[in-house]
Structures are given as C-alpha cells and as structure tokens.
Amino acid sequence: MSAERRLRVLVVTHVVRENDGQGRVNYEIARALLAAGHQVTLLASMVAPELLAHPALRHVEIPVSRVPSRLLQYQLFALRTGAWIRAHREEYDVVHVNGFISWARADVNAVHFVHDGWYRCGFYPYRFFDGWYGAYQVIYTRVNAWCERWAFRRSRVIVPVSHKVGEEVRALGLDASALRVIHNGVDTDQFAPGPSERERFGLPRDVFMLLFAGDLRLSRKNLDAVLRALALTPPHVHVAVAGGLRNSTYPALARELGVADRVHFLDFVTDMPALMRSTDAFVFPSRYEAMSLVLLEALSVGLPVITVATAGGSEVIDSRCGVVLDSPEDTPGLARAIERVAGNAQYAREMGQAARELARTLTWPTMAERYLSLYEELARGNDAVRLELAGEVLPGRS
Structure with missing residues (x-):
C-alpha cells in the first residue's frame, strides 16, 4: 500500500464525542484519520457537530x-449495524468495532470493558435471586459476555485498552497473538497544572484535599472504601466527591462514619480540569475498571494517584507518581497511603511532577497514531488477500 493512499475506515460505536469514555477514544481516532487525509464513516447514534462538518x-x-x-x-443496535456492514463491507479497507456492538465480522475490535471479567472479578454485586433488578443485571452481564466472546472470535485484531483487559480477553481462550494493547490517551493541554480555585467549588483552603470522581450509582467505583479510610486519617484530610448525588447513600454513610464535615459532595462537575487543579491528590480504589480516563486526567494535572490493581490504568503507575494497592477492600492500607501522601508535602510534590511527566507519554495523538499504524498494516493485508483472490502474483512468491 502506498504512503499516499487514502484509507476508507468504518468505525462502529454508539456515541462519538469528547465527554464520553469510549466515545472520546473514537472521537480522537476519527480526528486523527481525518487529519491524515483518510475517509471516515461513523456508524453511530450521535456524532459531535465539529466532526460532522468535515x-x-x-x-x-x-x-x-x-x-x-x-x-x-444494544441488541437492536447490533442487528442494524450488522446488516449495514454486511451490505457495505467491500467499500472499506478497515472495519473497527468496539466490543460487542454489531453482529458482524471486524478487522479491529477495541475492548473497553469485559463483561466476563467484571462477572468473575470477585466483586460482582448482583445475584440472580436477589429480586428482579439483580436478576436483570445478571442476565444483562451474562448475555453481553456471550456476545463479546462471539465478537472477539470474529475480529482479526483485538485491541484491549489495558494489559488488565488483555488478560481478561485471553482468559476467554482467545489467541494472544491477535491482541495489541493500546492505552487510552489524555489531553495534556486541557488537563494541565495551574492555580487552585477552591473558593469556586466551595472547598476549604487550609486542608489536604483528595479528589474522588465517578458514577456514584455504581458500587464498583468504591467510594465507600474512601469514606471508611478517611475516618482513619487525620482531620486535616478532606475529600471532594464529583458525581451525581441523586438517590445516593453516600452522604448518609459519611454522617454515620463521623466524617460528613470532611466530605464535600459536589454533584456533577462540568469543569473537571479546574476541580483537579484545586485538589492535592486523586484517590480511586475502583473494584473493577478497564482503563479509566479520569485517572489519566489526574496524572496529567500533576496529582499523585492512590489507586488499586483492580482499576484499569493502575498498570501505568509506578512508585514515583502514585500508590497502587493490591486490594480495593484494604481500607487500612488505603488510609496509610493517604496519610503518607498527605503528611509529606515534598513527597506529594515530587509525585505530582512525575505524574505529569508520565501523562506526556500517554497523549491522545500517541494513542491515535498507534491505531492508524494498525489500520495501515491491516489494509496491506487486505490488499494482499484481494490480489491472491484475483490470481495476481505477489512479490516474493512464485
């Protein structure tokens, strides 16, 4: 394939926009493809207006x-996209899907979550006989796990977003040679160190402020461990919590633990870079995560990160920029890690500088370039197959 050839790439996903985890990854891939002069088709429900203008x-x-x-x-989406792909497959050099999203074969399958991994991780909270909601969640997880396995086996290359996710894919019996780990990225210009704005968020000034950010409806994010660890730390340690509060039980838990005056529930926060710059460290003991964007964003702002091995993304963190605990249930260990960072300003400052340096190696352009290189490799392979089918002689063959 010549360097000047314009690739025709089809990307299948629900949403393509900046303020969405999987959607942001595909947004950046689409931007990079367009910037490189390639043609992009997005089979999706919603696409950011700035992309549509291209x-x-x-x-x-x-x-x-x-x-x-x-x-x-999701099943209807998969049926509709599958039918469309089968009707138009020959129009594209590369078909890129995301997990189980379509009843169709693909060249690239980017894996952002593994339902079987979540089900078997040891922290899955639902049981089939725990009422209708528990039964639905188990059915939802198991059906998606089966569908994912089907999709992975019909993809030429599987791209886990972390090595943790790669291990979960391999546990399904998939060929390790088909896996290419590509970490998610971060905007190091948007998420950059800067002045604190605690007054804007109603946060006290003369305390060590942790930040927790996540969906408070999901127990797997593990805010309960943060609150319990907070109760074991000195009173100058506080935590700002960014996440929707509707029907949340966590304010009541904070009161029960006697730390309500040290926990600052902020509900949804639209300016996350400013909030991050207004805190001193990021705490994220998620019970299950594939590759958290908010963790990378915290690194980019220059925050020391305290997390656990079950949180995807922890694999990029070393002792220079954070603390990675073995278990999300190790509340005393979490408290000790918080105390260590909060009790030594120089240590925290050096960790923050190392975090920023690490983030510079994990930018969106770096991620996108790896995907584009993979597309070019696969397109060359597709060309070779077409030539063989046409009966043409390939270089190096007789």
Whole structure:
C-alpha cells in the first residue's frame, strides 16, 4: 500500500464525542484519520457537530431505539449495524468495532470493558435471586459476555485498552497473538497544572484535599472504601466527591462514619480540569475498571494517584507518581497511603511532577497514531488477500 493512499475506515460505536469514555477514544481516532487525509464513516447514534462538518466524514445514523432496557436497545443496535456492514463491507479497507456492538465480522475490535471479567472479578454485586433488578443485571452481564466472546472470535485484531483487559480477553481462550494493547490517551493541554480555585467549588483552603470522581450509582467505583479510610486519617484530610448525588447513600454513610464535615459532595462537575487543579491528590480504589480516563486526567494535572490493581490504568503507575494497592477492600492500607501522601508535602510534590511527566507519554495523538499504524498494516493485508483472490502474483512468491 502506498504512503499516499487514502484509507476508507468504518468505525462502529454508539456515541462519538469528547465527554464520553469510549466515545472520546473514537472521537480522537476519527480526528486523527481525518487529519491524515483518510475517509471516515461513523456508524453511530450521535456524532459531535465539529466532526460532522468535515467533508471527508460520513455519518450513518443508527437511531436510538425506544424499546425498554439497555439489553434490548444494544441488541437492536447490533442487528442494524450488522446488516449495514454486511451490505457495505467491500467499500472499506478497515472495519473497527468496539466490543460487542454489531453482529458482524471486524478487522479491529477495541475492548473497553469485559463483561466476563467484571462477572468473575470477585466483586460482582448482583445475584440472580436477589429480586428482579439483580436478576436483570445478571442476565444483562451474562448475555453481553456471550456476545463479546462471539465478537472477539470474529475480529482479526483485538485491541484491549489495558494489559488488565488483555488478560481478561485471553482468559476467554482467545489467541494472544491477535491482541495489541493500546492505552487510552489524555489531553495534556486541557488537563494541565495551574492555580487552585477552591473558593469556586466551595472547598476549604487550609486542608489536604483528595479528589474522588465517578458514577456514584455504581458500587464498583468504591467510594465507600474512601469514606471508611478517611475516618482513619487525620482531620486535616478532606475529600471532594464529583458525581451525581441523586438517590445516593453516600452522604448518609459519611454522617454515620463521623466524617460528613470532611466530605464535600459536589454533584456533577462540568469543569473537571479546574476541580483537579484545586485538589492535592486523586484517590480511586475502583473494584473493577478497564482503563479509566479520569485517572489519566489526574496524572496529567500533576496529582499523585492512590489507586488499586483492580482499576484499569493502575498498570501505568509506578512508585514515583502514585500508590497502587493490591486490594480495593484494604481500607487500612488505603488510609496509610493517604496519610503518607498527605503528611509529606515534598513527597506529594515530587509525585505530582512525575505524574505529569508520565501523562506526556500517554497523549491522545500517541494513542491515535498507534491505531492508524494498525489500520495501515491491516489494509496491506487486505490488499494482499484481494490480489491472491484475483490470481495476481505477489512479490516474493512464485
């Protein structure tokens, strides 16, 4: 394949926009492809307007279904995209999907979450006989796990977003040679060190401020461990919590633990870079995570990170820029790690500088370049297959 050839790439995902985890990854891939002069088709329900304005981008909209439950909605999306891909497959050099998202074969399958890994990680909270909600969650997880296994086996290359996810994919019996780990990225310009704005967020000034950010509806994010660890730390340690508070039980837990005056629930925060710059360290003991963008963002702002091995992304952290605990249930260990960082300003400052340096190696352009290199490699392979089928002689063959 010549260096000047324009690739025709089809990307299949639900959402392509900046403020969405998987959506942000595909947003950056699409931007990089367009900047390199390639043609991009997005088979998606929603695409950021700034991408739609580009002449080399085509959006094939898959409307969001109105059927009840995410399980049925995702299956309908997969059926519709599968039919479309089968009808148009020959128009593309590379087809890129994300996990189980389509009943179709693909060249690249980027894996952002492994339902079987979540189910078997030891912290899965649902049981089939614990009422209708528990039964639905188990059915949802097991059906998606089966569908993911089907999708992985019909993809030429599987791209886990972390080595942790890669291990979970290999546990399904997939060929390790088909795996290429590509870590997610971060915008180091948007998420950069800068002046604190604690007054803007209603945070006290003369305390050591931890930051926790995540969906408070999900027990796997493990805010309960943070609150319990906080109760074991000195009173000058506080935590700012960014996440939706509707129907949350965590304010009551903070009161029960006697730390309500040290926990600052901020609900949804739209300016996360400013909030991060207003805190001193990031704490993230998630019970299960594939590759957390917020963890990379905290590193980029220059925050020491206290996390656990079950949180995807922890694999990039070493002792220079953070603390990685073995278990998300090690509350005393979490408290000791917090105390160590909060009790030594020089230590925390040096960790923050190392965190920023690490983040500079994990930018969105770095990630996107790896995907583009993979697309070019696969397109060359597709060309070779087409030539063989056409009966042409390839270089080096008789």
